Amino acid sequence: MADTVMSLVVLAIAALLLGATALWRRGDRRKALLMALAALVMAGNVAIWSLPAGPVAPAGK
Secondary structure (H helix, E strand, O other), rough: HHHHHHHHHHHHHHHHHHHHHHHHOOOOOHHHHHHHHHHHHHHHHHHHOOOOOOOOOOOOO
């Protein structure tokens, strides 16, 4: 399930960047920058989600 969600988020990042590029060319700079910022935040989330969980402390300590 998590793999599917991450795949959809990566597709959304690509769509946001394409939309931001189109808006930038039309001259709507503020919306284009906001879309690029949203894509950057989503990319950060995917990067965090893909990190390994790390070591787990033993239950007795």
